[in-house]
Amino acid sequence: MIRKLKHITITLFLIVILSACNNIKTHEVSKDNSIIEESIKFLTSDECGGRLPNTEGNKLAKEYIVKKFKEMGLKPYQDNYYHSYKQKIPVINKDNVELELLLSKDKIKIFNYGKDFREGDIINTYLELPIYMDSNSTKDHIRLIKNFEDIEKFEKKINIKAFLLLDEISDRSAPRLSKGKRRPIFKVSKDTYNILKDNIGQTIKLSFNYNEEEIMEENIVGIIPSKARINAIVVTAHLDHVGRINDTIWRGAMDNGSGVSVLLDVAERLSSKLKDNNFNTDIIFSTTNSEEMGLIGSKKLNNLLVNNYQRLININIDCVGEKDNEGILIDARSDDKENLEIAKGLEKIFNENSISSKITIGQYPSDHRSFNIGVNISNDISESPIHTPDDTLDKLDLKQMSVIGEKTSQYIMNYLREDKTNMGARKIKIAKINNTLQKEEEKLEFGQFKLVNIDGRNRLIENTEFLGSIDEANKLYDNKLNFIPKTVGNMKLDNTDIVDRFLAKEKPNVEDYSIDKIYNKEMSIYNINHLNLGYENEDNSLNFGLQFTKYNKKDEGDMNLYKMNCGEKEFISDGTLDYGYSIKYTGKNKSITFKYETNENIYTIYIWAGSISKCKDKKEMLNFIKNNKIDNAIDIIFDGLIENKG
DSSP: OOOOOOOOOHHHHHHHHHHHHHHOOOOOOOTTOOHHHHHHHHHTSTTTTTOOTTSHHHHHHHHHHHHHHHHHTOEEBTTBSEEEEEEEEEEEOGGGOEEEEEOSSSOEEEOOBTTTEEESSOOOEEEEEEEEOOTTOOSOEEEEESOTTHHHHTTTOTTEEEEEEEOSSOOOOOOOOOOSOOOOEEEEOHHHHHHHHTTTTSEEEEEEOEEEEEEEEEEEEEEEOOSSOOEEEEEEEEOOOOOEETTEEOOOIIIIIHHHHHHHHHHHHHHHHOSSOOSSEEEEEEEEOOGGGTSHHHHHHHHHHGGGOSEEEEEEEOSOOBTTOOOEEEEESSSSHHHHHHHHHHHHHHHTTTOOEEEEESOSOSGGGGSSSEEEEEOOOTTOOTTSTTOOGGGBOHHHHHHHHHHHHHHHHHHHHHHHHHOSHHHHHHHHHHHHHHHHHHTSOTTEEEEEEETTEEEEEEOOEEEEOHHHHHHHTTTTTTTSOSEETTEEEEEEEEEEOHHHHHOOOGGGSOBTOEEEOOOOGGGEEEEEEEEEOTTSSSEEEEEEEEEETTOHHHHHHHHHHHTTOOOBOOSOSSSOOEEEEOSTTOOEEEEEEOSSEEEEEEEESGGGGGOOSHHHHHHHHHHTTHHHHHHHHHHHHSTTOO
């Protein structure tokens, strides 16, 4: 589960594209020659090599997509299919990555980088020390461990200089620059683990080296332009994955070759239907880059597009088509009316065509989060082999992917027709007003509001959303968020997302304020509507998300949202944990919701994603929560954010 235009001459651009297309190998496809089958075979090929940014494989994937956009008749956005941006990445010096077991002066066991071991964190390392498993060792050494949870036991043992962690599934994340000071963690295969275990006390040589470099990477963007150019739908799917190490390739079939292939299917369907796009809405297709490194490409894409349209909506496709996993999750970026409207429209069209689908809110970490109005289409990935070498073409159901492409295209066509029908003069005027309001809101910092006059009417606007560190948030709330745990078990708080609708709660009188003067809200933690916290350990092998939500019983919008999120949930108070909250367990999505109710409000904490999704049943989920001290965090957050809690 978090990119400026490159200026080149047209002549050079054509030379690069023509020569690149000649280098793309063809792959045999079945007689129907479907774009889904052809593209997924290419994207998961040896040539693409896992599509890590700043690699030849990623470049070939981009060239292939541009070639397909041209064949379909998609026009380049602003005269260029390639839209570049800067980012900093770690470049690993593979010649200086080593794990060797020194058995004697003349005998050395050399392990293969990629197959036998790989980095967990990006940290420059050079160690030549004995390897131990005994927790009582006082010598400087490298510790061999079986479970990541064991690291917490050795947190204060400064004589442990690095960890070698058993990893039987070869899980890998895209290399990202490490935050803060950490002890190196390397993952080892089962065979490597057993060899090292049989040679406890022997010296091992462990080295890892990287350089930080600033590169130019690119999103690919094509467009079916409309006549009016008023609004836009941007369909996205990230093309990057986590790459290869020597002969080991993380092919990324489901993540996210599947999404790119379905995007191309949608583009092919719509480009054939819309030779002349007489609607009010541009249709933009973009395969984004650097999603695996923190949604970098999609953030740059949103910056490129957002000021060019009165209304911009995003439909993102990420991890679809897994065999025997036919349910669709439609994740809305947030719970506001516009996001839910898009999510409900997609849910309806899928369900009407016997594709079981369910709406979630802000639970899936993908590129739709970079847009104000964005939804993501995915399978439930809790038991999927993503980020492992087993994420291969044979795990995908191409027919299911084709149906998803067909119904997504159908939704977009319906949206275009409705948009044209509704876009009379009054609707256009309203759209312009909303666009102006949005731009004014973007000028405000979190915690600020002001009175604006637009089209002769005074309106109060505010910035309701904060995304940053808990320390930054705590300062805004006059240190009243000190109770938020920065660590839970051996997991550290990685990100904080707050929604605080001050104006909706306080309903101040517009006559009390001057136009265009910026005011600071009276920040109260009891005005917080949503609080999202993400926790993870050092190599992200153990993580979970915690989402606090407050629903006002007298607010119709809040209660409709509560019914959508929790209405079908059977909450129980079985005393399983040591406090009296109602608990709801979901099945396949592997999540738990805790509820506390007062006369005025309903409060929920939703524990989701990450490691809890690997639990087999309710018992394992509860054990995970207890063993990692998440139950204490739940209690602390409920106590801190519920006003006058008894």
